[in-house]
Amino acid sequence: MSHSITIIMYLHPNLAWAITGAGHHLIESFDAFKRVKEENPEIRITIFASQSAEEVLRMYGLFDELKTIAGGDYLEEVFLESEQGRSSPKVGRFLLNKYDALFVTPATSNTVAKIVHGIADSLPTNAVAQAVKGDVPVYIVPVDIEGTIRSKMPYTIDREVCARHHCDICTPAIVCPNGAIDSQIDLLKCDGCGKCAPTCPHGAIRGGYAELKVRDVDMRNTAELAELAGIEVLMNPVDVVSVVSGM
Ligand SMILES: Cc1cc2nc3c(=O)[nH]c(=O)nc-3n(C[C@H](O)[C@H](O)[C@H](O)COP(=O)(O)O)c2cc1C
Structure with a gap:
């Protein structure tokens, strides 16, 4: 068997x-x-x-x-x-x-x-x-x-908004854990954590969407x-x- x-x-x-x-x-x-x-x-x-x-x-x-x-x-x-x-x-x-x-x-x-x-x-x-x-x-x-694509962009500073206010202390630069902010955001240091954006009293930091043409x-x-x-x-x-x- x-x-x-x-x-x-x-x-x-x-x-x-x-x-x-x-x-x-x-x-x-x-x-x-x-x-x-x-x-x-x-x-x-x-x-x-x-x-x-x-x-x-x-x-x-x-x-x-x-x-x-x-x-x-x-x-x-x-x-x-x-x-x-x-x-x-x-x-x-x-x-x-x-x-x-x-x-x-x-x-x-x-x-x-x-x-x-x-x-x-x-x-x-x-x-x-x-x-x-x-x-x-x-x-x-x-x-x-x-056609066109709608893409999420990394965090950036609107430098025109920033320039209008001349803050003595830049809170986003202080809270950034990577030291990526010095009048603009160094995207090679930024890790996209987003902690900076809500701390800017003038809403100068954005990580919004953009329309791009193919x-x-x-x-x-x-x-x-x-x-x-x-x-x-x-x-x-x-x-x-x-x-x-x-x-
Ligand atoms: C934040 C950011 C977003 C990007 N998004 C795109 C994208 O959506 N499509 C694209 O073709 N290139 C995009 N690029 C550009 C590419 O990274 C770049 O052309 C790079 O040389 C591509 O190399 P790879 O194809 O070897 O990855 C982006 C660059 C950055 C900094």
Whole structure:
């Protein structure tokens, strides 16, 4: 008599998330991956951030939050372009079957243009190049699709409002934990915490929204991106959640 043993394995995908330096869709991209992680903590997510992404993530107060998605263990690292060298050796993982999918969200017009023209000179563009070569599905959320976009901007000081008042003591500069304010906000020091804004008695500090026109060249590049083999364009970061739940 022969016995057969059935082993049921529940496999969880390993995901790679490349972040570029776009403010548009940045919070939504973070929220999408946070949701993926909360809905299925077994899924491992590695983050690959361009140098601009690192800066913009800090400006929006999200940089330190990345560890809630990628805790630091193997296949859950946060790789920063600023620490990875020019040849991006870590993206070799895409040729070693370590990842089930690569998501690039948000994808700047800069990164989209590079991908469309086969350029790989940053961490996210190298990740895309190796993922396609390694037959790993790539999903990209471009920020510039068509028409106009409404984008959340980092905190800035309206210097005309500021100049009208000549305050002896600038409370926002005092409360800023990063020393980022000295008549204007140094966005490379600002971490987007927003503590400054309510302390200005003249409302000179704002982190509002702006309407931006999508350039023709970016529209064309996004359309070409959708034609590339191995790459699927997603229209919104929240689409990441449904792609992952279908894996
Ligand atoms: C606060 C801030 C927000 C930005 N948002 C966008 C954006 O929404 N879309 C975009 O294409 N570039 C945006 N940029 C410009 C990119 O960061 C810049 O083009 C950079 O070189 C892109 O590099 P990467 O594609 O390697 O990440 C932003 C820059 C800053 C400082």
